[in-house]
Amino acid sequence: MLELRDISVSVTEEKEVPILKDINLALDKNKIYVMTGPNGGGKSSIAKTIMGIYQPVKGKILLDGIDITEKGITERARLGIGYAFQQPPRFKGLKVRELLALAGKEDLDEQCDLLFDVGLCAQDYIDREINASFSGGELKRIEIATLLARNLNVAVFDEPEAGIDLWSFQKLTETFEHLHEKYNTTLVIISHQERILRLADEVILVSEGRISEITSRENILAEIEKIDFDCRCRKECIKGEIASAECDR
Amino acid sequence: MLNAIDKRLLQEVADLHTIPQGAYNIRKNGQAAGRQSTANIDIVTKAEKPGIDVIIKPGTKGESVHIPVILSESLDDLVYNTFEIGAGSDVLIVAGCGIHNPGSNKSQHDGVHEFFVRKGAKMKYVEKHYGEGSGSGQRILNPKTIIEVEEDGTVELEMIQIKGVDQTKRDTQIRLHKNARLIVSERLLTDLEQNAESNITVELFGEDATAQIISRSVAQDNSRQVFHLSLRGYAKCRGHIQCDSIIMQNAQVSSIPEITAFHSDAELIHEAAIGKIASEQLVKLMTLGLTEEEAETTILQGFLK
Numbered sequence: 001m002l003e004l005r006d007i008s009v010s011v012t013e014e015k016e017v018p019i020l021k022d023i024n025l026a027l028d029k030n031k032i033y034v035m036t037g038p039n040g041g042g043k044s045s046i047a048k049t050i051m052g053i054y055q056p057v058k059g060k061i062l063l064d065g066i067d068i069t070e071k072g073i074t075e076r077a078r079l080g081i082g083y084a085f086q087q088p089p090r091f092k093g094l095k096v097r098e099l100l101a102l103a104g105k106e107d108l109d110e111q112c113d114l115l116f117d118v119g120l121c122a123q124d125y126i127d128r129e130i131n132a133s134f135s136g137g138e139l140k141r142i143e144i145a146t147l148l149a150r151n152l153n154v155a156v157f158d159e160p161e162a163g164i165d166l167w168s169f170q171k172l173t174e175t176f177e178h179l180h181e182k183y184n185t186t187l188v189i190i191s192h193q194e195r196i197l198r199l200a201d202e203v204i205l206v207s208e209g210r211i212s213e214i215t216s217r218e219n220i221l222a223e224i225e226k227i228d229f230d231c232r233c234r235k236e237c238i239k240g241e242i243a244s245a246e247c248d249r
Numbered sequence: 250m251l252n253a254i255d256k257r258l259l260q261e262v263a264d265l266h267t268i269p270q271g272a273y274n275i276r277k278n279g280q281a282a283g284r285q286s287t288a289n290i291d292i293v294t295k296a297e298k299p300g301i302d303v304i305i306k307p308g309t310k311g312e313s314v315h316i317p318v319i320l321s322e323s324l325d326d327l328v329y330n331t332f333e334i335g336a337g338s339d340v341l342i343v344a345g346c347g348i349h350n351p352g353s354n355k356s357q358h359d360g361v362h363e364f365f366v367r368k369g370a371k372m373k374y375v376e377k378h379y380g381e382g383s384g385s386g387q388r389i390l391n392p393k394t395i396i397e398v399e400e401d402g403t404v405e406l407e408m409i410q411i412k413g414v415d416q417t418k419r420d421t422q423i424r425l426h427k428n429a430r431l432i433v434s435e436r437l438l439t440d441l442e443q444n445a446e447s448n449i450t451v452e453l454f455g456e457d458a459t460a461q462i463i464s465r466s467v468a469q470d471n472s473r474q475v476f477h478l479s480l481r482g483y484a485k486c487r488g489h490i491q492c493d494s495i496i497m498q499n500a501q502v503s504s505i506p507e508i509t510a511f512h513s514d515a516e517l518i519h520e521a522a523i524g525k526i527a528s529e530q531l532v533k534l535m536t537l538g539l540t541e542e543e544a545e546t547t548i549l550q551g552f553l554k
């Protein structure tokens with residue numbers, strides 16, 4: 001179980017700016033949490049705080065009852081915490097194969113399976129450098145694969161669906177659906193996507209640097225239904241039948 | 250005779266574990282330490298000045314020449330080598346200089362390499378610098394490379410220097426004729442108080458000549474690097490320079506671009522960038538369990554590969 005107790009985070013530019021305020025969360029093993037809310041609400045900041053990229057000015061983080069607040073990124077990674085970036089970096093000179101090996105999957109067959117799981121043809125990608133030639137969507141998929149490569153206690157995916165085409169999206173949701181079962185993973189997915197929300201055991205709403213609500217998938221979906229009452233293409237859109245269906249949500 | 254230090258130097262600069270296959274010439278402390286010509290490749294000592302002539306017969310395919318230079322004592326070594334790459338041949342030439350300087354006097358090797366790559370010939374030239382030794386003596390390498398590439402010729406140039414050399418000034422001048430192709434990749438890492446300067450001038454004389462220069466460097470500690478890469482297009486031709494440097498600690502890097510067109514159909518591009526390691530890259534690798542130092546090493550190794 002991962003617990004955030006009274007966590008506050010500030011960033012210092014010219015002066016100290018609070019970005020997270022009194023965050024309390026208790027996330028169980030083998031469950032899927034979907035974190036959602038307005039842009040700039042603080043979702044990525046919560047993820048970075050879990051990973052140790054941001055250090056809280058106040059509060060504690062506990063993993064299975066052990067205080068990890070003072071631990072750095074590397075130590076947390078070794079304790080089985082993983083974070084798939086919202087905007088993953090590119091690496092001049094580093095090949096997909098090498099990055100996956102660094103993530104812990106050195107076996108070529110297993111690497112190919114991983115790429116398949118994120119909808120990439122292994123042959124075309126395994127020896128490619130993760131440089132500027134990668135498209136946004138390709139980069140996101142590689143990023144997701146670096147997390148799937150590890151048997152994690154806590155896996156946080158930051159808008160994994162961003163830039164992923166509709167066809168692959170189906171595959172991705174299937175992957176998430178079963179991911180947590182194998183290693184008892186606490187799965188946190190930051191997303192604005194209805195189809196990802198449907199996977200949630202619990203939905204965490206974040207806005208203005210606070211957790212504004214923790215609710216059930218049913219509640220959230222009912223709310224969306226209300227908003228979308230007038231949108232006729234909605235059903236097809238969810239089923240993925242109309243590739244061109246675009247909601248303005 | 251080659252001792253253990255010599256063998257290590259050879260391995261570093263020429264990837265040689267034993268005496269190489271094919272033609273070779275090993276120069277140790279200013280003296281010849283082994284030579285072999287083959288049926289198609291002739292190596293002869295120059296009469297008028299120190300150095301060798303390497304003559305490769307037209308049509309020679311898939312053969313290699315190794316010409317490593319090793320210095321294991323303080324010495325001022327100057328050498329002139331000339332290469333005649335016969336028409337239609339396809340060869341690999343591995344040069345390189347390894348210095349082991351145990352003393353407090355300087356070790357210096359200045360090599361002038363001149364190449365004539367004849368019609369339709371293909372040459373890959375690899376030059377690696379390596380320095381070691383705990384003494385305070387400076388390790389200095391100043392190579393000068395002049396390459397003339399005739400019609401339809403192809404030249405691939407690999408120049409590598411990773412640490413260990415205190416002073417280096419590398420001058421490279423290349424002339425490309427009709428339909429000649431050139432690819433240069435330069436890799437440089439300096440640390441401590443080292444200084445490195447690389448000047449590459451490529452003149453594209455012939456129609457449809459192409460040149461691509463990819464230079465990547467890392468400057469650490471108090472080291473300094475200066476790159477002066479210049480393309481001059483005199484005909485319908487294409488040229489591209491990519492110069493990328495990672496700067497760390499108190500190092501200093503100058504990248505001075507120069508592209509000059511003397512013909513309206515010359516297409517020349519210069520891209521240069523200097524910056525530190527992107528922090529997201531470090532963080533990303535640390536989230537996979539690497540320490541900060543491991544992440545840094547991984548990024549630099551990839552960058553200089």
Ligand SMILES: Nc1ncnc2c1ncn2[C@@H]1O[C@H](COP(=O)(O)OP(=O)(O)OP(=O)(O)O)[C@@H](O)[C@H]1O
Pocket residue numbers: 011019037038039040041042043044045046086
């Ligand atoms: N390193 C930083 N420096 C300055 N401001 C920051 C930093 N990190 C986050 N913020 C600010 O904190 C707020 C929350 O940002 P965060 O990235 O967590 O939002 P988010 O909920 O992930 O948004 P989105 O849905 O757009 O991804 C924003 O106003 C952002 O500008």
Ligand SMILES: [Mg+2]
Pocket residue numbers: 043044045086158
């Ligand atoms: Mg975000």
